[in-house]
Amino acid sequence: MSNIFTIAVLPGDGIGPEVMKQTIKILEKIEKYLNTKIIINEYAVGGIAINKYGNPLPKKTLHGCENSNAILFGSVGGPEWDHLSLNKRPEKGALLKLRKHFNLFANIRPTFFYKNLNSLSPIKEKILNKGFDIICIRELTGGIYFGLPNGRKGKGINEYAFDTEIYSRLEIERIAYIAFNIALKRKKKICSVDKANVLNTSILWREVIVNISKQYPSVKLEHMYIDNIVMQLMKKPSQFDIILCPNLFGDIISDQCAMITGSVGNLPSASFNQNFFGLYEPAGGSAPDIAGKNIANPIAQILSLSMLLEYSLKDKYSSQKIKNAIKKTLDLGYRTKDLLTNSINEKIVTTDDMGTLIMESII
Structure with a gap:
């Protein structure tokens, strides 16, 4: 430096x-x-x-x-x-x-x-007493926010809007490497979030994450659907260390993580290239x-x-x-x-x- x-x-x-x-x-x-x-x-x-x-x-x-x-x-x-x-x-x-x-x-x-400050959290005290220290790692530049085509067409009752969810192997690989390298310095545990039972982008997401994980045998990898993890975060946040998310799911999860602390005013973030x-x-x-x-x-x-x-x-x-x-x-x-x-x-x-x-x- x-x-x-x-x-x-x-x-x-x-x-x-x-x-x-x-x-x-x-x-x-x-x-x-x-x-x-x-x-x-x-x-x-x-x-x-x-x-x-x-x-x-x-x-x-x-x-x-x-x-x-x-x-x-x-x-x-x-x-x-x-x-x-x-x-x-x-x-x-x-x-x-x-x-x-x-x-x-x-x-x-x-x-x-x-x-x-635990009384500010919506989580029960007996859950909070187990503590939690989570890092949400969110992919920022891909996914539905940036996919093309998007827009609105039609008029009246036939008007419709559309957005396109796109992820490339490169985009998934580079965020995965960030997550796994950070995991090595923490509890060596990652939960990857997707909706692979419905979305093609999530199927690719999971395949790439699994493939990258083979280079990090000491890191425990698990997968959760987005609908399951939002429930698990309320039930037992202590089970998570690093949560790895596509753009849209990360937007949701990171805000939910903030809310279980009781105040978003206490939490920072960083974005890297x-x-x-x-x-x-x-x-x-x-x-x-x-x-x-x-x-x-x-x-x-x-x-x-x-x-x-x-x-x-x-x-x-x-x-x-x-x-x-x-x-x-x-x-x-x-x-x-x-x-x-x-x-x-x-x-x-x-x-x-x-x-x-x-x-x-x-x-």
């Missing part, structure tokens, strides 16, 4: 700028532990870029990302831009375009929970309804920075310092509004306060 590491910071819309501000505060504190000089360049993206430049992903922003070692992304979108066509909206015109441009085909989303160039972002959205109120939870954005340190800078030590600081802050009872559990020991804090408390807990 070079002694200089450049991060393109894209705060975006809604609560994005607020939580990103806290994350930069953490980065400035943690930088003294790094062996690398960090250069931060901030760029407009999403709705704010539409308002300023007429484009959700301006050329300046894209070029800035191209000349960076990693992207730290906030959130984009909101009702202000919902009247635009899909391709011009912040979500597809910025985030999906970035994923496609950099060929970010692998999304990694960890799911875990803090025991002092073949060279492990990464885009790091919180799992939640832009939450325009609470934007500007200084009540948003910055933990997911801060943990996205932690993932950046671990995966892009290969610095688990500094990454763990951030995680430890967050745990310590929560253990002391500090909560943003979304994390309140009605415990008498809780102290409600603002977005700014939470960022400062976490920063001060980094030692």
Whole structure:
């Protein structure tokens, strides 16, 4: 790793700028532990870029990302831009375009929970007590979101819409290698999700995954249909370690994993290409309804920075310092509004306060 590491910071819309501000505060504190000089360049993206430049992903922003070692992304979108066509909206015109441009085909989303927040989870306490630490690995650039043809035709009662699910062997192989290599560093266990009893793409998916698994004899591989795993996640999440999913199923599963923790505001994610160039972002959205109120939870954005340190800078030590600081802050009872559990020991804090408390807990 070079002694200089450049991060393109894209705060975006809604609560994005607020939580990103806290994350930069953490980065400035943690930088003294790094062996690398960090250069931060901030760029407009999403709705704010539409308002300023007429484009959700301006050329300046894209070029800035191209000349960076990693992207730290906030959130984009909101009702202000919902009247635009899909391709011009912040979500597809910025985030999906970035994923496609950099060929970010692998999304990694960890799911875990803090025991002092277990009352926020919809899962029964006796299930939560067994604990869970899951990584959902989702293929990002193939599948039904990008298959052609798609569209709408006809008029009146005969109008219809259609999307095409397509997966190539190459697309499946490369996400499989990501999953199996991560599995080697964890519990050496993968659950692959498909619908091979119905879909041809799932039949190919399973065949390719099985074939790749032969190169990793120490990793235990199992398969589950999408309808079964959504039930199993509610019944016994502790049985899973790595869940490997096609694009659409991964979209569903990763959000379900987030919900069983009780708060999507605590979970980060990362998207990689073949060279492990990464885009790091919180799992939640832009939450325009609470934007500007200084009540948003910055933990997911801060943990996205932690993932950046671990995966892009290969610095688990500094990454763990951030995680430890967050745990310590929560253990002391500090909560943003979304994390309140009605415990008498809780102290409600603002977005700014939470960022400062976490920063001060980094030692």
